[in-house]
Amino acid sequence: MTPAKKAKKKIEEKIFIPQEKLNEVLERLSKHFRVWVPVLSSSSNGWTVEFRPFTIESEPFFTRQSTMPPKSVILPQGETLFQYEYVKNSDDPSKQDLILKETINAEKTLVFGARPCDVRGFVICDWVFLRGLYLDVYYKSRRENTLFATLVCQDADDACFCSSVGGGPGDMEGSDIRITSTSEGFVLEGLNDRAKEVISLCECDPPSEEQSRDAQRIQEEAKNRIIGSLDVSGSVEAVKGQFQNMGVWRDIAESCLSCGVCTYVCPTCYCFTITDEIQGLKGERLRSWDSCMFHQYTQEASGHNPRPTKLERYRNRLGHKFCYFPLRYGGVIACCGCGRCIRSCPVSIDIRSAVERVKEVHSNACVCS
Amino acid sequence: MWNEITEKLHEVLRNVMPQVDVVLGWERGFNPLRIKPVVVRSEKDISRLVWNPFCVQNLTGYLVKNPAVIAGEGKKVAVCVKGCDSRSLVALIQEHFLDRDRLLIIGVPCQGTIDWRLVMKKIGNTTTVFNAHIEDGILRIEHSGGLEQMSIESVLLRRCLRCAYPNPVIYDVLIGETVTPRIDKSELYRNVAQFEQKSLEERRNFWIDVLSRCVRCYACRNACPLCICQDWCIAERRDPKWVTQRPTIKDIFIFHSIHALHLAGRCTECGECERVCPVGIPVMFIKEKLNEINLRLFSYEAGLDPQAVPPLLTFNPHEAGI
Numbered sequence: 116m117t118p119a120k121k122a123k124k125k126i127e128e129k130i131f132i133p134q135e136k137l138n139e140v141l142e143r144l145s146k147h148f149r150v151w152v153p154v155l156s157s158s159s160n161g162w163t164v165e166f167r168p169f170t171i172e173s174e175p176f177f178t179r180q181s182t183m184p185p186k187s188v189i190l191p192q193g194e195t196l197f198q199y200e201y202v203k204n205s206d207d208p209s210k211q212d213l214i215l216k217e218t219i220n221a222e223k224t225l226v227f228g229a230r231p232c233d234v235r236g237f238v239i240c241d242w243v244f245l246r247g248l249y250l251d252v253y254y255k256s257r258r259e260n261t262l263f264a265t266l267v268c269q270d271a272d273d274a275c276f277c278s279s280v281g282g283g284p285g286d287m288e289g290s291d292i293r294i295t296s297t298s299e300g301f302v303l304e305g306l307n308d309r310a311k312e313v314i315s316l317c318e319c320d321p322p323s324e325e326q327s328r329d330a331q332r333i334q335e336e337a338k339n340r341i342i343g344s345l346d347v348s349g350s351v352e353a354v355k356g357q358f359q360n361m362g363v364w365r366d367i368a369e370s371c372l373s374c375g376v377c378t379y380v381c382p383t384c385y386c387f388t389i390t391d392e393i394q395g396l397k398g399e400r401l402r403s404w405d406s407c408m409f410h411q412y413t414q415e416a417s418g419h420n421p422r423p424t425k426l427e428r429y430r431n432r433l434g435h436k437f438c439y440f441p442l443r444y445g446g447v448i449a450c451c452g453c454g455r456c457i458r459s460c461p462v463s464i465d466i467r468s469a470v471e472r473v474k475e476v477h478s479n480a481c482v483c484s
Numbered sequence: 485m486w487n488e489i490t491e492k493l494h495e496v497l498r499n500v501m502p503q504v505d506v507v508l509g510w511e512r513g514f515n516p517l518r519i520k521p522v523v524v525r526s527e528k529d530i531s532r533l534v535w536n537p538f539c540v541q542n543l544t545g546y547l548v549k550n551p552a553v554i555a556g557e558g559k560k561v562a563v564c565v566k567g568c569d570s571r572s573l574v575a576l577i578q579e580h581f582l583d584r585d586r587l588l589i590i591g592v593p594c595q596g597t598i599d600w601r602l603v604m605k606k607i608g609n610t611t612t613v614f615n616a617h618i619e620d621g622i623l624r625i626e627h628s629g630g631l632e633q634m635s636i637e638s639v640l641l642r643r644c645l646r647c648a649y650p651n652p653v654i655y656d657v658l659i660g661e662t663v664t665p666r667i668d669k670s671e672l673y674r675n676v677a678q679f680e681q682k683s684l685e686e687r688r689n690f691w692i693d694v695l696s697r698c699v700r701c702y703a704c705r706n707a708c709p710l711c712i713c714q715d716w717c718i719a720e721r722r723d724p725k726w727v728t729q730r731p732t733i734k735d736i737f738i739f740h741s742i743h744a745l746h747l748a749g750r751c752t753e754c755g756e757c758e759r760v761c762p763v764g765i766p767v768m769f770i771k772e773k774l775n776e777i778n779l780r781l782f783s784y785e786a787g788l789d790p791q792a793v794p795p796l797l798t799f800n801p802h803e804a805g806i
Contacts, residue, residue: 404731
């Protein structure tokens with residue numbers, strides 16, 4: 116059960132942070148938490164927004180979805196699993212001992228200003244790392260120590276489709292605090308017991324009646340908005356049925372560059388590789404992001420590669436999210452509808468139309484046979 | 485105007501269809517600002533193709549990267565190229581990756597291509613972009629938030645603002661009228677010279693700042709038509725292992741250095757590496773410096789003459805300047 120669900124009924128605490136006081140409040144919070152906020156990258160084309168640890172110079176940026184999701188807060192791009200060192204055995208110099216050093220270090224963390232789709236990404240990853248066959252202690256320790264203050268989303272564009280995959284612009288599953296951005300500032304509401312500490316550390320007044328009404332109106336609007344029109348029903352059967360129909364995968368992915376953009380900007384892509392990075396007698400075992408779009412991802416030691424081209428690789432990415440994952444985890448679609456893979460794809464491949472295409476081909480094939 | 489040129493493109497392609505059995509072009513993506521590459525194999529699909537300033541992608545990489553788009557025996561591949569893309573073709577022909585005789589090159593003079601991110605920044609957060617219309621250098625966007633106008637110059641990709649070769653340098657058919665280059669060849673490395681006025685410390689900090697955003701998605705590498713190591717890239721080789729998987733600035737810098745050095749004297753400055761970067765790193769800038777050295781030492785510009793041999797692909801002990 117996700118933390119938000121446990122105590123959904125205890126909604127009481129509500130405060131208002133005036134726009135001009137935001138950095139002051141975040142600075143106060145950062146004495147107790149590692150606070151991550153979305154910021155506009157310096158010296159870029161003025162577009163890239165990333166989550167970075169808050170500093171007093173930070174200018175949090177909330178009016179557009181971040182380019183990179185806050186995935187790395189829980190699943191860092193490179194994570195040391197443990198460190199090791201070979202040393203001479205003092206009793207028998209012909210032998211070597213191995214010294215292992217544990218490196219789990221999960222600080223108390225607050226992600227301020229993620230969006231419902233971003234947090235839904237973690238709710239989906241939980242199935243794999245917390246609720247599946249194996250319990251991942253690294254993921255778990257960070258997940259348990261991280262709170263999400265989530266923005267009610269008012270900024271959908273035409274790549275967004277959160278409502279099609281079980282989310283929505285007002286969805287607070289997995290979140291601890293709801294942030295509603297109004298014209299003058301931010302209304303914060305605790306959604307569970309964990310939120311209380313954060314709310315009280317803010318040292319802010321409750322919202323005025325008008326501010327409360329404003330926030331409520333925005334929340335109501337978000338609740339009623341339907342973002343995206345993809346119908347995912349039947350995707351499991353369609354992908355299974357068209358698995359060997361390479362024609363349809365060629366239509367969809369012939370223009371794919373086989374780069375890792377879609378997987379790295381995706382809040383629900385969690386695949387990793389493990390390497391030993393060693394220099395001399397000291398080293399570390401590193402877990403780092405991997406991408407099913409890469410040739411190396413399925414390269415076998417024999418030299419054989421079961422997914423030799425981008426077509427098989429793209430089929431896997433789509434199949435994983437809309438077929439294999441729901442088959443394994445009770446029908447859950449492994450996509451949060453944030454639209455980042457669509458928006459950031461250098462060749463504008465649209466996973467929504469890809470799913471629709473596979474479904475369409477499948478239903479035509481079924482009618483004929 | 486763009487509709488007319490698009491129609492002309494369709495007409496030309498219908499005429500040449502007996503010679504070719506596959507066409508590489510562009511079609512509309514999920515909104516009018518987003519165009520995607522498309523491979524057309526039958527005459528009825530020719531009408532899907534478009535040509536306008538949103539056609540950002542360089543399609544020539546598809547001709548060489550696995551699984552490459554190739555023509556059946558005795559047939560040709562028709563490929564649409566802008567000025568910069570045509571230079572990639574020349575480089576690929578020079579290096580014997582492509583056989584000129586198997587190509588039917590449709591050249592399209594280019595007035596510059598548009599960065600959708602800059603457009604979105606100007607129109608704000610909207611639900612839907614309905615229409616994008618370009619006339620006389622003005623882009624008019626109809627979107628759910630209203631109507632917005634902007635000059636094309638204000639939303640061009642950086643590569644286009646410094647383009648000296650907007651007209652295809654190699655083609656079989658040219659569609660549309662040739663255009664005047666935005667800058668003169670002598671100005672190509674103005675930005676490099678300006679950057680070099682800065683102190684070492686400033687330059688170092690600039691690169692640390694921009695490269696620290698790199699997520700090693702390798703889009704810059706995969707979009708580059710001349711990055712031909714493909715699945716055997718040094719960045720991912722494990723045996724021998726040259727680069728670690730750590731996302732630290734040192735490893736990122738090594739990757740980008742290798743990427744750039746492999747293109748020294750070969751890069752045709754199509755700018756795809758930079759355009760595809762999801763986090764806005766000016767990746768091409770590294771290659772501009774290498775090309776500036778290349779021009780100074782060897783008086784050579786990549787991708788102009790199919791008969792020429794790139795300087796680093798030859799060896800001449802009497803070379804002047806070394």
